Amino acid sequence: MQEKVGPLDKKDEKFVYTSGSHNCGGRCLLKVQVRDGRVIAITNEDDQPDTPSYFQLRGCLRCRAYRDRLYHPDRLLYPLKRLGKRGEGKFEQITWTEALDYIAHKTKKVMQTYGPEAIYLNYGTGNGGQVSERTWLKRLLSLYGGYLSYYGSYSSACTSIATPYTYGTNQTGNSREDWVNSKLLILLGWNPADTVWGTNTSYYLKKAKAAGAKIIVIDPIYTNTAVGLADQWIAIRPTTDSALLAAMAYVLITENLYDAAFLDQFCLGFDEEHMPEGILPGNSYKSYILGVSADQTKKTPLWAESITGIPENVIIELARAYGTMKPAALIEGYGPQRHAYGEQIVRSGPVLAAMMGNIGIAGGWASGKGNEARNHFVAAIPYENPCKAKISVFNWPDAILHGKGMGGDFSVQGVKCLSTNIKLIFNVAGNCLVNQHSDANQTAALLQDESLVECIVVNDQFMTASAKFADIILPADNMMERNDIVQSWAYGDYVLYMNQAVETIGQCRNGYDWVSDLAVRLNLKDEFTEGKSLDEWLQYLVCETAKQNPGFPAYETFRAQGIYRWHHDRPAIAFEKQIANPSQYPFPTPSGKIEIFSERLWDMKKPAEIPAIPKYIPTWEGPADPLIEKYPLQCIGSHSKRRVHSTFDNVKWLEEVERHEVWINSMDAATRGIRQDDRVQVYNERGKIELPAKVTARIMPGVVSVPEGAWWMPDSQGIDQRGSINTLTKYQPTPLAFGNPQHTNLVEIKKI
Amino acid sequence: MGEQLAFYFDQKHCTGCSTCQIACKDKYDLQTIASFRKVYEIAGGTFKKSGLAWEPQVYAFWISVSCNHCEKPTCIKSCPTGALQKREKDGIVMIDKQKCIGCKQCIKSCPYGAIQLNPQTKQAMKCDFCLDRLAAGKNPACVDACPMRVLDYGILPSLQEQYGDIRSTPGLPDAAITKPALIITPHRDALTVSGAKKI
Numbered sequence: 047m048q049e050k051v052g053p054l055d056k057k058d059e060k061f062v063y064t065s066g067s068h069n070c071g072g073r074c075l076l077k078v079q080v081r082d083g084r085v086i087a088i089t090n091e092d093d094q095p096d097t098p099s100y101f102q103l104r105g106c107l108r109c110r111a112y113r114d115r116l117y118h119p120d121r122l123l124y125p126l127k128r129l130g131k132r133g134e135g136k137f138e139q140i141t142w143t144e145a146l147d148y149i150a151h152k153t154k155k156v157m158q159t160y161g162p163e164a165i166y167l168n169y170g171t172g173n174g175g176q177v178s179e180r181t182w183l184k185r186l187l188s189l190y191g192g193y194l195s196y197y198g199s200y201s202s203a204c205t206s207i208a209t210p211y212t213y214g215t216n217q218t219g220n221s222r223e224d225w226v227n228s229k230l231l232i233l234l235g236w237n238p239a240d241t242v243w244g245t246n247t248s249y250y251l252k253k254a255k256a257a258g259a260k261i262i263v264i265d266p267i268y269t270n271t272a273v274g275l276a277d278q279w280i281a282i283r284p285t286t287d288s289a290l291l292a293a294m295a296y297v298l299i300t301e302n303l304y305d306a307a308f309l310d311q312f313c314l315g316f317d318e319e320h321m322p323e324g325i326l327p328g329n330s331y332k333s334y335i336l337g338v339s340a341d342q343t344k345k346t347p348l349w350a351e352s353i354t355g356i357p358e359n360v361i362i363e364l365a366r367a368y369g370t371m372k373p374a375a376l377i378e379g380y381g382p383q384r385h386a387y388g389e390q391i392v393r394s395g396p397v398l399a400a401m402m403g404n405i406g407i408a409g410g411w412a413s414g415k416g417n418e419a420r421n422h423f424v425a426a427i428p429y430e431n432p433c434k435a436k437i438s439v440f441n442w443p444d445a446i447l448h449g450k451g452m453g454g455d456f457s458v459q460g461v462k463c464l465s466t467n468i469k470l471i472f473n474v475a476g477n478c479l480v481n482q483h484s485d486a487n488q489t490a491a492l493l494q495d496e497s498l499v500e501c502i503v504v505n506d507q508f509m510t511a512s513a514k515f516a517d518i519i520l521p522a523d524n525m526m527e528r529n530d531i532v533q534s535w536a537y538g539d540y541v542l543y544m545n546q547a548v549e550t551i552g553q554c555r556n557g558y559d560w561v562s563d564l565a566v567r568l569n570l571k572d573e574f575t576e577g578k579s580l581d582e583w584l585q586y587l588v589c590e591t592a593k594q595n596p597g598f599p600a601y602e603t604f605r606a607q608g609i610y611r612w613h614h615d616r617p618a619i620a621f622e623k624q625i626a627n628p629s630q631y632p633f634p635t636p637s638g639k640i641e642i643f644s645e646r647l648w649d650m651k652k653p654a655e656i657p658a659i660p661k662y663i664p665t666w667e668g669p670a671d672p673l674i675e676k677y678p679l680q681c682i683g684s685h686s687k688r689r690v691h692s693t694f695d696n697v698k699w700l701e702e703v704e705r706h707e708v709w710i711n712s713m714d715a716a717t718r719g720i721r722q723d724d725r726v727q728v729y730n731e732r733g734k735i736e737l738p739a740k741v742t743a744r745i746m747p748g749v750v751s752v753p754e755g756a757w758w759m760p761d762s763q764g765i766d767q768r769g770s771i772n773t774l775t776k777y778q779p780t781p782l783a784f785g786n787p788q789h790t791n792l793v794e795i796k797k798i
Numbered sequence: 799m800g801e802q803l804a805f806y807f808d809q810k811h812c813t814g815c816s817t818c819q820i821a822c823k824d825k826y827d828l829q830t831i832a833s834f835r836k837v838y839e840i841a842g843g844t845f846k847k848s849g850l851a852w853e854p855q856v857y858a859f860w861i862s863v864s865c866n867h868c869e870k871p872t873c874i875k876s877c878p879t880g881a882l883q884k885r886e887k888d889g890i891v892m893i894d895k896q897k898c899i900g901c902k903q904c905i906k907s908c909p910y911g912a913i914q915l916n917p918q919t920k921q922a923m924k925c926d927f928c929l930d931r932l933a934a935g936k937n938p939a940c941v942d943a944c945p946m947r948v949l950d951y952g953i954l955p956s957l958q959e960q961y962g963d964i965r966s967t968p969g970l971p972d973a974a975i976t977k978p979a980l981i982i983t984p985h986r987d988a989l990t991v992s993g994a995k996k997i
Contacts, residue, residue, distance in 0.1 A: 268856055270813040
């Protein structure tokens with residue numbers, strides 16, 4: 047099996063190690079076969095055999111199909127300038143000199159006229175490399191005077207903000223090799239079989255199952271994770287997870303299955319005896335659950351049945367399982383928090399973990415965001431943005447419309463209020479400008495108005511929905527055409543070197559090249575480049591990384607191996623120190639405790655939408671919204687295995703594997719006369735999409751799913767003929783995190 | 799005959815990711831047909847209304863299948879020119895390009911849909927167990943690609959000894975037809991469902 051990476055017998059053939067740098071969910075070690083300057087096959091690492099102690103970092107269908115993306119006939123090959131109206135999709139070819147002159151001119155003009163807060167570098171995850179074009183733009187714009195930045199992400203907006211209100215940190219996850227120590231794993235809205243969520247995560251779950259763990263998946267869909275790994279699937283209505291968790295807490299309390307001593311010692315606000323000073327009775331979590339709070343409602347399993355759609359007895363059994371099988375891991379996915387009140391689910395899970403003392407122990411899981419509780423330092427390209435203003439990743443349309451004077455009530459941080467509207471947008475390696483942001487039709491209208499944003503620059507490999515709204519499009523190189531360094535995704539103790547496999551095509555350019563040329567035009571070349579080539583920057587990163595990681599290989603060795611793995615002799619357990627030695631290690635919260643009740647949230651004085659304890663809040667366009675009479679189906683945008691968000695949507699090999707289609711339950715389909723493969727229209731007040739129907743029992747009645755990431759393609763009537771979920775989603779940020787509620791939608795479906 | 803090679807499929811843990819299908823497609827550069835190995839979803843059932851709640855009575859599982867290099871291959875019998883042959887030493891069923899006239903009889907005869915017509919050469923094509931990889935001491939591409947490690951291969955009697963002798967699940971043809979060299983650990987839903995549609 048041993049095989050050297052490098053030249054083969056044939057003169058012009060070689061194997062190259064690289065990885066995917068898109069926002070994949072995994073980071074795998076790809077072995078790319080190149081012949082005569084062309085990639086002819088993509089395989090996995092196989093220099094070391096896959097064994098129980100060495101898990102190969104195997105790529106999934108997305109990267110294995112990558113040739114169909116790399117050699118796609120629609121690759122953008124030269125810079126383009128808009129003709130006609132913005133968003134119309136008409137462009138003319140221009141030279142790089144013309145493109146960069148134009149961008150430099152606009153950047154200078156906007157900076158001089160409005161200042162740095164008018165320049166926005168939009169969220170995008172098409173290239174997660176350490177030397178991506180995004181990194182270089184941040185560095186250049188920082189040197190030039192700064193830019194408006196964002197916090198949060200479209201993936202994890204609510205959990206990133208809300209988890210720290212409970213724990214003081216987002217590092218609430220044990221490392222995955224610890225799962226074999228769990229007796230029960232409850233996966234709540236988490237589907238790593240399709241989202242990958244760290245290379246080998248599903249495989250670690252398989253190992254946990256083999257070690258005897260029971261796995262329960264709670265999801266509106268009988269997901270591929272549930273199919274391949276679960277002992278039980280519980281179908282739940284979207285937006286109602288906190289009601290389920292509240293009812294589980296009710297069972298644990300009333301059946302006295304919980305660990306009162308743990309709560310007494312480590313938590314604030316579980317019961318009335320452990321509340322901060324000066325809070326009136328009736329505001330503890332226990333009071334809320336037992337109905338001795340303002341709402342006078344007991345959160346019984348029967349109460350939750352009517353909300354969640356889960357039978358009462360199933361809720362009771364689930365609670366008893368979690369209450370008797372210790373240690374247990376209640377793992378929350380990000381799907382349930384991409385809802386109108388996504389902050390609540392995030393803070394509900396940790397209460398249950400605390401009630402059972404599943405925090406800080408092997409086999410347990412603290413719940414909440416779940417970032418791995420150990421860090422590996424990998425150096426980044428230095429920059430310091432002098433502009434301190436930030437907005438939520440989701441709030442940029444507000445900053446376009448009324449940025450000037452906009453403050454904290456519209457997500458602004460770092461300054462009291464913004465001094466200007468957004469006037470110049472750089473949208474690099476991302477499709478959030480239209481496709482992945484909510485309410486595509488409204489967003490498109492906003493961007494079309496040239497009196498608002500004066501210039502939009504897009505850097506991409508394809509004419510995406512976002513690229514159509516550019517004034518200037520710069521053709522990007524592909525991940526197979528560049529060197530870079532990428533870190534593991536979410537979990538995994540390694541860092542990868544991406545070796546360039548083939549030459550860049552057409553006039554596509556690497557980010558460092560063109561941003562350096564832009565730096566020349568802004569008179570910042572020397573400051574920006576520090577005289578370094580891209581390769582020298584990569585060497586710099588390895589050198590800086592090695593300073594904090596004794597034993598890190600030299601640059602050339604790292605490059606040839608394609609990977610460096612950190613080795614640990616025991617799993618990382620989140621909050622292990624805080625539980626084992628509380629007097630020395632308080633939780634990093636204001637009280638030093640696990641804050642089930644948060645005084646910081648209490649002080650915001652918005653209890654209906656930002657309660658101090660986690661609650662079930664019925665959502666707009668949820669199952670309790672009267673609008674359900676008109677639009678009777680809850681529509682979510684689950685993740686498909688055949689895309690990474692909107693990346694890969696145009697890859698036909700992957701369309702062969704899984705066609706883009708709306709999932710509808712067989713009973714809902716029957717009442718509408720819809721049969722398998724029928725083309726249907728999904729619609730609400732915000733828009734209409736048309737696509738084939740997948741009629742299936744794998745999604746619960748009353749719920750449909752339009753897998754996120756399909757490219758928005760409106761026809762002349764504005765009907766999206768590919769079927770982007772965001773033609774239907776609402777632009778309404780969540781109350782605390784200003785996050786994206788993109789799974790909270792009501793729709794109707796008809797056959798066309 | 800020598801020792802029959804066979805595939806093993808741990809259906810129980812298959813998440814349907816289809817990486818095997820794509821790895822095969824990439825290796826053989828199959829631009830005009832899907833793949834020699836294909837992944838099929840078998841799903842059905844219903845929901846029972848229970849008060850205000852829904853109780854799923856749903857089944858779903860995946861089938862990953864290629865040519866099974868059957869012990870009683872119908873394709874060989876169907877071929878009028880003798881282009882299909884079962885190798886003496888390992889039971890791998892091969893198509894001789896010199897003899898294939900593209901009559902499609904084998905395609906019609908295979909209950910697994912494992913043989914396909916190359917629209918360019920107008921000849922039949924299918925899985926050859928990655929003979930080149932086997933010769934180089936490697937595993938078939940699909941086996942090495944599987945992120946869940948649910949695919950394997952080996953000598954049929956060894957697989958039978960290790961995993962039993964289940965060679966079909968709902969969704970697949972009756973194993974008696976061709977005696978596929980395929981050993982399966984069935985999914986829990988596959989053990990209880992009846993009447994599932996065939997692939």
